Amino acid sequence: MDGPRLHPESIAAQALGWIDEATRAVIPPVHVSSTYLRDPDNRYRSGRAYARADNPAFDQAEAVISALEGGHEAMLYASGMAAATACFLALRPGDHVLAPRVMYWSLRDWLGAFAREWGLEVEFVDMAEPAALRAALRPGRTRLVWVETPANPLWSITDIAEAAAAAHGAGALLAVDSTVATPVLTRPLALGADLVMHAATKYLNGHSDLVAGVLVAREPSAYWQRLRALRVQGGATLGSFESWLLVRGLRTLPLRVRAASASAARIAAHFAAHPRVRELLYPGLPGFAGHAVAARQMQGGFGGMLSLCVRGGEAAAVATAAGVRLWKRATSLGGTESLIEHRASVEGPGTPAPADLLRLSVGLEHADDLIADLEEALAAAQN
Numbered sequence: 292m293d294g295p296r297l298h299p300e301s302i303a304a305q306a307l308g309w310i311d312e313a314t315r316a317v318i319p320p321v322h323v324s325s326t327y328l329r330d331p332d333n334r335y336r337s338g339r340a341y342a343r344a345d346n347p348a349f350d351q352a353e354a355v356i357s358a359l360e361g362g363h364e365a366m367l368y369a370s371g372m373a374a375a376t377a378c379f380l381a382l383r384p385g386d387h388v389l390a391p392r393v394m395y396w397s398l399r400d401w402l403g404a405f406a407r408e409w410g411l412e413v414e415f416v417d418m419a420e421p422a423a424l425r426a427a428l429r430p431g432r433t434r435l436v437w438v439e440t441p442a443n444p445l446w447s448i449t450d451i452a453e454a455a456a457a458a459h460g461a462g463a464l465l466a467v468d469s470t471v472a473t474p475v476l477t478r479p480l481a482l483g484a485d486l487v488m489h490a491a492t493k494y495l496n497g498h499s500d501l502v503a504g505v506l507v508a509r510e511p512s513a514y515w516q517r518l519r520a521l522r523v524q525g526g527a528t529l530g531s532f533e534s535w536l537l538v539r540g541l542r543t544l545p546l547r548v549r550a551a552s553a554s555a556a557r558i559a560a561h562f563a564a565h566p567r568v569r570e571l572l573y574p575g576l577p578g579f580a581g582h583a584v585a586a587r588q589m590q591g592g593f594g595g596m597l598s599l600c601v602r603g604g605e606a607a608a609v610a611t612a613a614g615v616r617l618w619k620r621a622t623s624l625g626g627t628e629s630l631i632e633h634r635a636s637v638e639g640p641g642t643p644a645p646a647d648l649l650r651l652s653v654g655l656e657h658a659d660d661l662i663a664d665l666e667e668a669l670a671a672a673q674n
């Protein structure tokens with residue numbers, strides 16, 4: 292869009308102000324066609340031929356997300372994992388990549404097994420320690436550094452600007468899984484990252500009613516073109532209806548993220564020194580290890596995700612999750628409904644999640660109701 296850069300609320304509320312030119316509708320139609328008419332002279336002047344390659348249903352969502360991130364272009368995918376794994380599959384066997392020890396579990400699993408079998412040299416490092424990243428980089432050989440901040444399920448913080456400088460110094464790209472921060476709280480491209488990835492399943496859509504992923508590039512590159520070709524040919528494309536729903540969800544993203552962050556901060560403050568809580572992990576708490584970096588690179592809040600380690604070990608944690616009524620026992624995050632999950636039993640052996648950890652995704656209910664429900668469940672679990 293021309294003119295001065297708009298605030299995220301203005302970009303989101305009007306989804307960039309797109310009007311359907313054919314009907315003057317303020318909300319676009321759902322484009323479901325899989326194929327497009329060829330002109331009589333055998334050319335495609337519309338620029339569209341087949342929906343695996345190019346679907347008008349993607350255009351608005353991709354433009355809105357790219358504008359929110361301050362990027363060059365965005366590409367939607369069939370899931371967050373499809374978007375994330377594409378970044379590695381677009382490399383070549385023998386390439387060296389670095390990933391965090393603490394990160395979204397399914398991707399860590401995929402990198403440790405499939406990506407290695409496929410030929411990537413994958414190394415896991417402590418991304419909260421800039422020195423550890425610098426030591427692990429192999430100039431000229433490391434192609435991609437992957438970070439996640441705040442990172443599941445301990446909410447470890449990586450300094451994006453430091454990581455970008457280190458990666459670039461070694462000739463590598465920096466990709467950031469920014470699912471938890473969202474472009475409302477952090478804009479990794481402005482901090483030097485080359486690529487941002489989101490599980491749009493989570494906050495971007497925000498209503499727990501679709502699975503989608505997205506990549507945003509800071510600038511055009513041969514790697515970005517290769518990613519595009521991989522999406523077209525690999526076929527990890529999002530459906531038309533999901534793309535339409537995603538635009539609807541995006542319209543309220545800034546409001547939802549700020550509300551969830553404010554409630555999460557209240558919940559964290561309430562339970563941080565609670566007698567039934569062993570430790571509370573939330574980047575917004577001044578005592579949290581990554582707080583200073585988070586305060587520098589997150590604006591307007593520390594996100595809606597926190598973890599609570601319950602006194603009494605795994606049994607007490609599982610009993611607490613069993614005792615809640617308002618919180619829903621389910622995986623995923625970033626929806627309007629608050630979720631609670633015993634993370635170690637989901638992740639299995641090798642998880643960095645302590646056995647007494649409950650992961651909380653704070654939704655849009657009143658914080659007082661969420662606090663009261665958790666208080667009751669904690670009390671019942673430990674009696």
Ligand SMILES: *Cc1c(COP(=O)(O)O)cnc(C)c1O
Nearest residue numbers: 370371372395470490492502503
């Ligand atoms: C959910 C999630 C993913 C994977 O997204 P899917 O849409 O489930 O494939 C990746 N990273 C983070 C941080 C997530 O929360």
